[in-house]
Amino acid sequence: MIGKLVGFPTVSRDSNLALIDYVRELLAKMNAEVRLTFDDDRRKANLFATIGPRGDGGLVLSGHTDVVPVQGQAWDSDPFTILEKDGRLYGRGTSDMKSFIAIALALLPQYASQLKRPLHVAFSYDEEVGCIGVGRLIEDLARAGVRPSGCIVGEPTLMAPVIAHKGKKSYRCSVRGLAAHSAYAPRAVNAVEAAAEAVAFLKTMARRHRDGGPFDHGFDVPHTTVHTGVLHGGTALNIVPHDATFDFEFRHLPGDDPEALLAEFKACLARLEPEMHAIDARTGFDLIELSHIPALDVSAETQIVALVQELTGNQETGKVSYGTEASQFQRAGIPTVVCGPGSIEQAHKPNEYIDLAQVAECENMLRKLLERMTRSM
Ligand SMILES: [Zn+2]
Numbered sequence: 001m002i003g004k005l006v007g008f009p010t011v012s013r014d015s016n017l018a019l020i021d022y023v024r025e026l027l028a029k030m031n032a033e034v035r036l037t038f039d040d041d042r043r044k045a046n047l048f049a050t051i052g053p054r055g056d057g058g059l060v061l062s063g064h065t066d067v068v069p070v071q072g073q074a075w076d077s078d079p080f081t082i083l084e085k086d087g088r089l090y091g092r093g094t095s096d097m098k099s100f101i102a103i104a105l106a107l108l109p110q111y112a113s114q115l116k117r118p119l120h121v122a123f124s125y126d127e128e129v130g131c132i133g134v135g136r137l138i139e140d141l142a143r144a145g146v147r148p149s150g151c152i153v154g155e156p157t158l159m160a161p162v163i164a165h166k167g168k169k170s171y172r173c174s175v176r177g178l179a180a181h182s183a184y185a186p187r188a189v190n191a192v193e194a195a196a197e198a199v200a201f202l203k204t205m206a207r208r209h210r211d212g213g214p215f216d217h218g219f220d221v222p223h224t225t226v227h228t229g230v231l232h233g234g235t236a237l238n239i240v241p242h243d244a245t246f247d248f249e250f251r252h253l254p255g256d257d258p259e260a261l262l263a264e265f266k267a268c269l270a271r272l273e274p275e276m277h278a279i280d281a282r283t284g285f286d287l288i289e290l291s292h293i294p295a296l297d298v299s300a301e302t303q304i305v306a307l308v309q310e311l312t313g314n315q316e317t318g319k320v321s322y323g324t325e326a327s328q329f330q331r332a333g334i335p336t337v338v339c340g341p342g343s344i345e346q347a348h349k350p351n352e353y354i355d356l357a358q359v360a361e362c363e364n365m366l367r368k369l370l371e372r373m374t375r376s377m
Contacts, residue, residue, distance in 0.1 A: 001102035001103070001105055001106040002082060002089060002091075002094065002098060002099050002102040002103075002354075002359070003081075003082035003089075003091075004022070004102070005019065005093070005098040005101060005102045005105075006080060006081075006082050006091040006092065006093050006094060006098055007080055007081065007082070008022070008065075008080075009067075009080045009092075010065050010066050010067055010093075010125075011066065011067055011068070011069050011070075012066040012067070012068065012069075012125075012126055012127075012128045012129045013069075013129075014043075015043040015044055016044050016045065016065045016066060016125050017043065017044065017045060019065055020036070020045045020047050020065070020123070023047060023105065023123065024036075024047065024049075026105055026109075027049045027051070027121075029109070030051050030108060030109060030112035030113075031051075031112070031113075032049040032050060032051045032112075033049060033050045033054065034047060034048070034049045035047075035048045035049070035137075035140060035141075035144065036048075037136040037137050037139075037140045038136075039125065039126065039133065039136075044066075044125035044126060044133065045125060046122070046123065046124045046125055046133055046134065046136060046137035046140075047065075047121070047122075047123045048120065048121070048122050048123075048137050048140070048141065048146075049120065049121050050118050050119070050120050050146070051108060051112050051115060051118070051119045051120070051121070052112065052115025052116070052117060052118050052119050052373070053115065053116065053117060053118055054118060055118060056147050056149075057117060057118060057147070057148065057149040058117050058118025058119055058120055058148050058149065059117070059118075059119060059120065059148060059149065059150050059151070059152065059369070059373070060120040060121070060122050060148045060150070060151035060152070060329070060334065061100075061101075061104045061119070061120070061121050061122070061151075061152055061154065061366075062121070062122040062123075062124070062134075062151055062152065062153045062154065062325060062326075062329065062336075063097050063098075063100050063101040063104075063122075063123055063124075063153070063154045063155075063340075064097060064123070064124045064125070064126075064127030064128065064133070064134070064325065065098075065101070065123050065124065065125055066124075066125055066126055066127055066128050066129075066133075067092045067093040067096070067098070067128065068092075068096075068128050068347075068348045070092055070350070073349070073350035074350050075350045075351060076090075076350075076351055077090055077091075077351075079091055079092035079350075079352070080092060082094070084356075087355060087356050087357070088353040088354065088355055088356065089353060089354050089356065089359070090351055090352065090353045091352065091353075092352055093352070094342065094346075094352055094353055094354040095156045095341075095342030095343060095344070095346040095347050095352055095353065095354045096155070096156055096342065096344070096346075096347035096348065096352070097154055097155055097156060097340060097342070099340075099341050099342060099354050099358075099359055099362065100154025100155075100340040100341060100362060101121075101123060101154070103341070103359065103362050103363050103366055104121060104154075104366055105121075107363065107366050107367060107370060108121075108370070110370075111370040111371070111373070111374055114374040115370075115373050115374055116373060116374060116375065117373050118148070119370070119373060120146075120148055122134070122137055122151070122329075124137055124325060127324075127325055129291075130170075130290070130291030130292070130293065131291075131293045131323060131324070131325050131328060132291075134325045134328055134329075135328060138328055138329065138332045141332070142332065147333075147334075148334050149303075149334070149335070150303065150304035150307070150334065150335050150336070150337075151304070151326070151329045151330075151334045151335070151336040151337075152304070152308060152336075152337055152338075152339055152340075153324050153325055153326040153329070153336060153337070153338045153339075153340070154338075154339065154340030154341070154362070155322075155324045155326075155338050155340050155344070156340050156341065156342035156343050156344050156346070156347060156354075157318065157320065157338055157339055157340055157344075158341075158342070158343050158358065159312050159314065159339060159340070159341055159358065159361045159362060159365065160312070160314055160316060160317075160318045160339065161305055161308040161309055161312065161314060161316070161317050161318065161337050161338075161339050162317070162318045162319065162320050162337065162338035162339060163296070163297070163298040163299075163300055163302075163305055163317045163318070163319065163337060163338075164218065164219075164254055164295070164296050164297045164298065164319040164320075165295065165296045165319065165320045165321070165322060165323055165324055165326065165327065165338065166219065166224075166251045166252060166253060166254070166295055166320075166321050166322075166323065167250075167251070167252050167254065167258060167293055167294050167295030167296075167323065167327065168249060168250070168251045168252075168291065168292070168293045168323045169249065169250050169252075169258045169261075169262070169289065169291070169292050169293075170247065170248070170249040170250075170289070170290040170291045170292075171247070171248055171249070171262075171287055171288065171289055171290055172245060172246070172247050172287070172288050172290055173195070173198060173245065173246050173247075173248070173269075173285055173286070173287050174243065174244075174245045174285070174286045174287075174288075175191040175192075175194045175195045175198075175233070175243060175244040175245070175283075175284075175285055176189075176191065176242075176243065176282060176283050176284055176285075176286065177189040177190055177191030177192075177194065177240070177241055177242045177243060177244070177276075177283055178240070178242060178279060178280045178282075178283055179239060179240055179241070179242035180239075180240045181238065181239070181240075182237065182238045182239060182240055183238075184240075185240050187279065188240035188242075188279065189240070189242075189276045189279050189280055189283040190240050190241060191233055191234075191241045191242055191243045191244040191283075192233040192234045192241045192244045194244070194272060194276060194285070195231065195233055195244035195245070195246050197272055198246070198265075198268060198269060198272065198285070199228050199231060199246055199248070201265065201268040202226050202227075202228055202248055202265065203226070203228075205226045205261065205264065205265070206225060206226035206227065209223045209224045209225065209226065210223060210225075214253060214255060214256065216253050216254075216255070216319070218318070218319035219253070219319045219320070219321055220320075220321055221251075221321050223253065224250065224251065224252040224253050224256045224261070225250070225251045226248065226249075226250055226261070227248060227249050227251070228246055228247070228248040229247050229248065229249070230245075230246060230247040231244070231245075231246040232244065232245050232246070233245070247290065250262070251321065251323075252295060253295070254295035254296065254297035255297075266287070269284075269285045269287075272285070273285065293323035293324075293327065293328075294327040294328065294331055295327060296324065296326045296327040296330055296336070296338070298330060298335065298336065298337060300317050302335050302337070303335065304335040304336065304337050305317065305337050307369075308337050308339050308365075311365045311368050311369055312339065312361070312365050320338070320344070322344060324338055326338045339365075340362065341354060341358035341359055341361060341362035342354040342355070342358050343358075
């Protein structure tokens with residue numbers, strides 16, 4: 001099943017409908033009730049399905065169907081054909097995160113007709129471009145009154161229960177300057193310099209969080225980070241540049257407020273603008289939000305956490321620095337934990353792989369879960 005799903009090249013920018021159709025047919029044989037929600041162009045879909053009894057409660061197994069691109073990466077084998085070698089399965093999406101979905105789909109037929117509680121699967125599109133797709137699936141559930149009592153997001157955690165992840169907000173800032181011959185620089189507005197001052201301010205924010213916290217040592221990077229990843233501006237040294245743009249992000253601890261970080265940055269822009277406006281009132285900064293993933297912070301005492309600890313035999317709980325769809329389920333009132341096979345270390349890289357031992361561990365966990373759900377509880 002892992003090989004079958006990896007064989008659909010569901011890179012985020014491309015359609016995932018062939019995979020969704022395949023999964024839908026599998027689920028139809030289990031008398032599942034299937035709900036699809038689409039993107040604006042109807043080229044991509046989320047699939048939500050209920051197997052077993054209908055009604056309130058039940059557990060969601062959740063994963064994204066999209067994968068990151070392979071262009072520019074040096075693969076030793078075809079990324080969309082699974083290769084088994086030295087106790088590993090190689091292929092795009094093996095760790096992030098088609099194996100979890102595949103294992104669930106492979107096990108379900110044996111248990112579907114005996115389930116005593118609803119078992120749901122939620123497979124999304126466009127996770128890799130900022131957790132964009134799953135929002136529509138969650139809205140659809142709310143409209144339809146489907147209220148699962150817990151959710152496991154199978155992102156690669158080496159099968160450890162993960163109860164927290166950072167939130168992320170990213171932005172593009174464009175600077176409107178005023179061009180001139182560089183000999184007349186004082187009569188113009190230099191967009192590159194204005195961008196540089198704003199980026200330098202972001203760096204002071206980054207240093208403050210690095211040196212002064214707040215800290216949560218459960219995360220491998222134990223504080224909120226501020227990062228600028230792209231900066232463009234200017235055309236020639238003898239022209240005062242009239243535009244510049246830069247992209248930056250906040251990756252914040254669950255306890256830090258990203259709106260407060262943004263407000264601090266906006267106050268910096270407001271301090272820079274009067275000097276620009278004194279030359280030309282049309283100059284200034286424009287800010288747009290690129291993506292938003294809320295932080296996840298689930299109490300270790302939650303029932304869903306206890307369940308996953310019991311199923312995996314792993315009493316530890318972890319926190320991770322990357323974002324997942326878990327926070328969106330959690331915000332919709334569905335208690336959620338992240339636990340899945342494979343390592344994030346292998347994700348997004350050439351020669352992505354999953355250890356067969358991880359596949360076996362995940363199979364073991366899901367088998368225990370499904371067996372439990374066939375008994376009255
Ligand atoms: Zn993922």
